[in-house]
Amino acid sequence: MDTEKDFLSSYKLSDYERPSVTADVAAFMISSEDKTDYRRNKENKLRLLLVKRGGHPFKGMWALPGGFLQKGETIEQCALREIKEETDVLPVSLMPVGVFSAPDRDPRGWIISSAYASVISEESVRQVGMDDADDAQWFIVSFDRNERDEYLLSLSYGDTVLNAVLTEEKTQFGRSEFRILDSGSLAFDHAAIIAAALTSLRHAAKSFDTIFDFLPEKFTLTAFQKVQETIMNVSVLPANFRRMVSGYVTETDEFVRGEGHRPARLYRRKE
Amino acid sequence: MDTEKDFLSSYKLSDYERPSVTADVAAFMISSEDKTDYRRNKENKLRLLLVKRGGHPFKGMWALPGGFLQKGETIEQCALREIKEETDVLPVSLMPVGVFSAPDRDPRGWIISSAYASVISEESVRQVGMDDADDAQWFIVSFDRNERDEYLLSLSYGDTVLNAVLTEEKTQFGRSEFRILDSGSLAFDHAAIIAAALTSLRHAAKSFDTIFDFLPEKFTLTAFQKVQETIMNVSVLPANFRRMVSGYVTETDEFVRGEGHRPARLYRRKE
DNA sequence: CAAATAGTGTCTCTAAGACAATATCAC
């Protein structure tokens, strides 16, 4: 009698070669820069966490944080663990971006990556302190399409500027993949992963939910709007923005004062 | 001198245990049923391909087609290969649904799955002939939420009816995962994969692009509308539907005649 | 003619964009 229990007790996974599996994470944060004028509002920058590779391959180049999937954890847990190791902060959200599995993507061998985008609030990063170590930095991100339909991904931190060039390949279902024309000295295929993560992030930011992950618990509508504009790289008239988000927020009785102009009411995310 | 070349020539992937990786595919098709009345239009059914498991575990139960990732192929190529093996048809589209990696999801051991939704046109399935073998069938799909916010997934083919029950767990980024309350005799965690695939499909169908994958090259607007309604499980007034899609189609000079009512113009997808 | 689908025109309502106007603070 061949029961499932009998089968399993004698079952051994075949000896076919298996790939190594990693989770790579594009962790985004929005930093508010110091004001130039005492009464002007702060400027926002979208930032992405990169780590400098200490060993071969791509030694000394910048890469997304990531690491190998370990037995007993899910791939999402693996992604969160990697972010926690680099930043000492747990991200508030995690969003799948895609599986990158081209056989030649990693010179070390057969390694496939499940990629995630995550969002970390500026608050929590400031609490642990921006790490001034050389090997992990929050790069300022810009990502735009030029006239020739190429995408320019620019990552900068101080004097370090990485400029990658990609093209969009349309696949079915309205999804797109990115092909790397110039990796901009980013390790592996990480330029393509970052481009895909940014696209996912922008897509998700259309429904305002996502934006809250970047914000503290209480925020002004202008701060909310600036975060949205920073992510989407578009601008909206304040009057219209307020109307659009009115269903997603509840007002508090608190105001931000002492900014050299009319105090702004603080809002909170509506349940 | 420790160059990258030196490093790679002596590099060996560590002996950490590695997971087996599979691609599972939820392949959808829309079948038009025979008319009951000579002048009535055909009814559509959304169908999903399931295969009956020939061996343990879950022997004799229905499962999504899928298989192990092989060295030298991408995970998407693997997914397409599996569909081709089962149906002898290459799908017209492939859409990532997620990575399923719970450590206990497969009783055989550590096996993670990258899941895809794909669409196959009725035309191409009819060309190869609906396989009447018992081990691969196109099940009629229904997927709805009840008053208690549970999702009922019902798959039927002839006398075989599989009823699964799931709940939606909201995660950040507006995404959701499904947890299985009752697997409905589907193998592994495939009920959750199917629910996620249906959600992805419906989401993608909002931008009409996707719908074309279900249709032949030339189609009437009513056929287009019925496919949309079948996928989304909603109905729209014809006048409004025509307006909505008018930007996505171009008219041809051909008409469908002999149906017992006014001939319908054939349209084609606009580039 | 009857029954069915194909296709058009138009009204309403909502939401987004543009823009003008007012409110309130720190200096």
Place this chain on the structure above:
DNA sequence: GTGATATTGTCTTAGAGACACTATTTG
């Protein structure tokens, strides 16, 4: 007061939904 942001109100326009109406075919 000045210069900045905060906030409200209103006009216009685009698009979705509802619905009435006409057109065309086959048995």
